[in-house]
Amino acid sequence: MGSTSDDAALIAELVDRLGHDRVHHSSVDRALHRRDASLIDVGESGPICFPRSTAEVVACVQVARRHDRPFVARGAGTGLAGGAVPLEGAVVIVTTRMDAVLSIDAENLVAWVEPGVVNLDLSRRLAPLRLHFAPDPSSQQACTIGGNVANNSGGPHCLALGVTSAHVLAVEVVLPDGEVAMLGGLDPDPVGYDLRGAFVGGEGTLGIATRIAVRLTPNPVEVRTMLLGFGQVDDAAATVSGIIGAGVVPAAIEMMDALITRAAEDFVHAGYPLDAAAILLVEVDGPPARVAADVEVVERVAREHRVGSVRLASDAAERELLWKGRKSAFGAVARVMPNYYLHDTVVPRRRLVEVMRQVYEIAARHDLLVMNVFHAGDGNLHPLLMFDGREPGVLERVHAAGAEIVAASLAAGGVLSGEHGIGLEKQSFMELQFSSDDLAAQARLRAAFDPYGRSNPGKVLPLGASCADVASLRRVPDGTWI
Amino acid sequence: MDAPGPRPFRAALHELAAEVGDQGPVAMVGGRTAWDVGGSVADDVREVRAPEGIVSIEPAEMTVRVGAGTPAAELDAALADSGQEVVIGGRKGGTVGGALAVGWSSIRRPAVGPARDCLLEAVIVGADGRLVRAGGPTVKNVTGYDLCRLLAGSLGTLGFIGEVLLRTRPRPELSAWMRGPWEPGVEPRLVVRPAAHLWDGTRSWLLLEGHPDDVERSMGTLQAEGGQEVDAPPPLPPHRWSLDPSTLGALLHDDHGGFVAEVGVGTVHRDLPQPVREVGPAVRTLHQRMTALFDPSGRLNPGRDVLHR
Ligand SMILES: Cc1cc2nc3c(=O)[nH]c(=O)nc-3n(C[C@H](O)[C@H](O)[C@H](O)COP(=O)(O)OP(=O)(O)OC[C@H]3O[C@@H](n4cnc5c(N)ncnc54)[C@H](O)[C@@H]3O)c2cc1C
Numbered sequence: 001m002g003s004t005s006d007d008a009a010l011i012a013e014l015v016d017r018l019g020h021d022r023v024h025h026s027s028v029d030r031a032l033h034r035r036d037a038s039l040i041d042v043g044e045s046g047p048i049c050f051p052r053s054t055a056e057v058v059a060c061v062q063v064a065r066r067h068d069r070p071f072v073a074r075g076a077g078t079g080l081a082g083g084a085v086p087l088e089g090a091v092v093i094v095t096t097r098m099d100a101v102l103s104i105d106a107e108n109l110v111a112w113v114e115p116g117v118v119n120l121d122l123s124r125r126l127a128p129l130r131l132h133f134a135p136d137p138s139s140q141q142a143c144t145i146g147g148n149v150a151n152n153s154g155g156p157h158c159l160a161l162g163v164t165s166a167h168v169l170a171v172e173v174v175l176p177d178g179e180v181a182m183l184g185g186l187d188p189d190p191v192g193y194d195l196r197g198a199f200v201g202g203e204g205t206l207g208i209a210t211r212i213a214v215r216l217t218p219n220p221v222e223v224r225t226m227l228l229g230f231g232q233v234d235d236a237a238a239t240v241s242g243i244i245g246a247g248v249v250p251a252a253i254e255m256m257d258a259l260i261t262r263a264a265e266d267f268v269h270a271g272y273p274l275d276a277a278a279i280l281l282v283e284v285d286g287p288p289a290r291v292a293a294d295v296e297v298v299e300r301v302a303r304e305h306r307v308g309s310v311r312l313a314s315d316a317a318e319r320e321l322l323w324k325g326r327k328s329a330f331g332a333v334a335r336v337m338p339n340y341y342l343h344d345t346v347v348p349r350r351r352l353v354e355v356m357r358q359v360y361e362i363a364a365r366h367d368l369l370v371m372n373v374f375h376a377g378d379g380n381l382h383p384l385l386m387f388d389g390r391e392p393g394v395l396e397r398v399h400a401a402g403a404e405i406v407a408a409s410l411a412a413g414g415v416l417s418g419e420h421g422i423g424l425e426k427q428s429f430m431e432l433q434f435s436s437d438d439l440a441a442q443a444r445l446r447a448a449f450d451p452y453g454r455s456n457p458g459k460v461l462p463l464g465a466s467c468a469d470v471a472s473l474r475r476v477p478d479g480t481w482i
Numbered sequence: 483m484d485a486p487g488p489r490p491f492r493a494a495l496h497e498l499a500a501e502v503g504d505q506g507p508v509a510m511v512g513g514r515t516a517w518d519v520g521g522s523v524a525d526d527v528r529e530v531r532a533p534e535g536i537v538s539i540e541p542a543e544m545t546v547r548v549g550a551g552t553p554a555a556e557l558d559a560a561l562a563d564s565g566q567e568v569v570i571g572g573r574k575g576g577t578v579g580g581a582l583a584v585g586w587s588s589i590r591r592p593a594v595g596p597a598r599d600c601l602l603e604a605v606i607v608g609a610d611g612r613l614v615r616a617g618g619p620t621v622k623n624v625t626g627y628d629l630c631r632l633l634a635g636s637l638g639t640l641g642f643i644g645e646v647l648l649r650t651r652p653r654p655e656l657s658a659w660m661r662g663p664w665e666p667g668v669e670p671r672l673v674v675r676p677a678a679h680l681w682d683g684t685r686s687w688l689l690l691e692g693h694p695d696d697v698e699r700s701m702g703t704l705q706a707e708g709g710q711e712v713d714a715p716p717p718l719p720p721h722r723w724s725l726d727p728s729t730l731g732a733l734l735h736d737d738h739g740g741f742v743a744e745v746g747v748g749t750v751h752r753d754l755p756q757p758v759r760e761v762g763p764a765v766r767t768l769h770q771r772m773t774a775l776f777d778p779s780g781r782l783n784p785g786r787d788v789l790h791r
Pocket residue numbers: 036037072073074075076077078079080082083084095115136137138139142143144145146147148149150151152153154155156203204205207208209210330419420456
């Protein structure tokens with residue numbers, strides 16, 4: 001399926017609805033849209049559509065359905081789990097031409113946006129109102145709000161305020177059968193099930209978000225950003241749970257180990273301590289007395305854990321510089337090695353010390369360089385396994401090490417993903433975290449939205465856990481399916 | 483290193499699952515404090531109760547694991563020692579599981595968020611009598627579909643909640659209620675964002691929480707604007723309405739009687755229940771499919787309908 005010749009009738013009908021300029025199907029276009037930002041290389045793209053309205057999204061979905069073709073929504077394609085990778089020649093429905101901020105209600109802290117609005121563009125629009133959209137993925141210069149909703153994305157500043165789900169009030173969705181539903185609402189307890197909450201994090205398998213009401217966050221009265229340098233990774237990791245244990249939930253706690261700190265410093269010249277084995281970037285915000293008290297607690301806990309250097313940003317410019325180093329970290333690693341595989345697991349924060357040790361051991365055992373830059377405050381690990389793709393056999397080592405990191409995270413009481421999602425990347429690991437009954441329940445949620453598996457099929461749930469199997473899964477005795 | 487794999491359930495949960503079984507109508511009972519929400523269950527339906535008691539408190543993780551049948555007050559008392567709290571709505575005498583199944587949020591929602599966001603992991607018994615784990619054991623998690631959000635507020639119609647892992651938060655050092663003549667939208671600018679703002683059409687009550695110095699400074703600002711400290715907020719009428727917060731001004735002119743409104747949130751407490759709210763055909767279909775898939779024979783809490791709450 002999906003070869004150019006098979007697509008002629010499908011393309012003709014899509015062109016009929018959207019016009020020539022907004023239906024792309026050359027082999028170059030297909031090649032551009034068969035991948036996301038991950039290394040996953042199994043995609044097969046059908047025609048690529050660029051709708052401008054909900055009605056046009058409905059048309060694309062209906063045309064795909066008439067031609068018995070699945071479809072997949074795509075925002076900026078920065079996903080890291082293969083979520084936007086089209087399978088089976090799926091029609092790719094790109095939202096980037098639906099990029100209007102429709103309304104901003106500063107008094108009630110709500111904005112309606114189209115799904116293709118770029119995350120950072122929204123916060124830039126809000127800045128003069130002293131408001132922002134709290135989720136700030138490191139990819140925020142490129143990723144879309146629709147992608148954030150689909151992946152329930154997080155970012156450094158989601159520690160105190162919560163990930164995307166906590167900031168979405170309502171979503172207009174084109175369902176896989178072409179119907180349009182408004183999920184959630186501006187009122188606090190919309191009637192019925194929380195279908196909004198069920199949709200967020202659905203990774204494009206539950207339909208396409210075409211309008212989103214997001215909660216806006218007032219900028220804090222005061223902000224303090226601290227850079228803490230540690231001689232030992234263990235001490236930095238223990239400081240994280242120490243801060244939380246002391247009753248302080250900072251706005252952000254990010255950790256970077258020595259290799260990536262050096263790479264970022266070379267790139268940005270933020271004045272990061274180059275002799276530190278790990279640094280923590282801790283930000284506290286709120287009213288003045290709260291902030292002053294929290295800064296004191298953070299410093300005290302850090303000193304109890306042998307912190308080597310403490311730097312408190314003295315103004316907004318210095319604060320921005322400290323953050324710039326963190327935010328450009330992924331770009332900076334290209335200077336170390338040509339390729340990296342970025343993992344994403346979560347562990348209970350009190351077990352960060354031991355899991356970090358295991359991550360280093362696993363990488364060493366597979367003869368790989370590893371760098372860590374991550375959302376330490378909520379235990380969300382992001383080990384980057386560094387490699388040179390030209391080296392024969394290296395990818396096998398990278399995958400083997402990755403699987404061990406996943407296993408170590410789960411064994412420590414963690415989960416498979418904190419923000420990148422499951423997509424294609426972690427499907428095969430799902431049975432390590434969930435029983436067949438757990439997966440059957442998830443398959444029911446999916447089937448309620450998409451009984452025939454048209455929307456981004458083949459993602460999230462392991463193959464075999466589709467709802468058609470629900471009845472038979474129930475008959476399998478505990479454990480044997482695993 | 484232990485081999486990873488799905489985590490086992492404790493015995494009390496297996497017992498609950500066996501009790502629920504896979505045949506015949508069955509109802510989950512909490513504290514019976516919100517028994518009428520979404521319609522009532524017939525008297526002769528077999529009743530089950532969720533396990534009671536706190537399983538573990540992890541202050542440095544800011545989580546607590548608790549049997550869903552635990553009284554909410556008991557959970558609150560147990561967390562007080564570590565200076566933490568879980569803020570879920572629900573009436574006096576209610577259970578943790580009941581509060582989550584009903585899904586009401588506290589009047590402190592502007593500060594603490596909706597009740598549903600506390601729920602990190604739930605162990606439920608499905609209509610087939612089998613145990614299912616929804617969500618995960620960490621404070622951040624996007625592994626698979628978000629069943630926890632679907633379960634919160636589902637009135638037990640998709641599965642019975644047996645045990646939950648909840649996110650805790652630090653208890654505020656100081657809280658104070660201030661009453662004054664402020665209209666919504668024109669209340670004085672404060673360094674502390676109020677944790678609650680109630681309004682009855684003539685007066686406002688603001689809840690200030692946080693560091694004592696910040697709270698006292700904001701109290702001073704409000705006193706200068708005609709406010710005074712009071713012991714408690716006004717009594718809340720029994721019924722909850724859910725309205726777009728930008729429309730609260732219209733409450734002054736409708737003919738449904740008095741109200742206490744949560745400004746900025748849109749929950750309105752009144753003496754009469756809110757008229758049934760309509761949903762569109764696509765949303766109705768999603769509801770029908772959801773119940774048909776999770777509870778094909780309609781045996782869980784029969785008589786309750788989330789579309790009629
Ligand atoms: C360098 C780098 C740093 C990153 N940092 C972070 C981070 O800090 N935190 C984080 O959470 N993620 C991060 N990511 C991952 C990624 O940026 C996020 O998942 C982002 O939200 C994806 O948005 P997108 O517009 O690129 O979506 P895409 O990649 O285009 O799509 C992602 C998924 O969303 C679905 N989708 C897209 N739009 C819609 C829609 N309108 N309706 C329904 N489904 C839709 C797709 O089908 C797909 O399954 C990072 C990625 C990179 C490359």
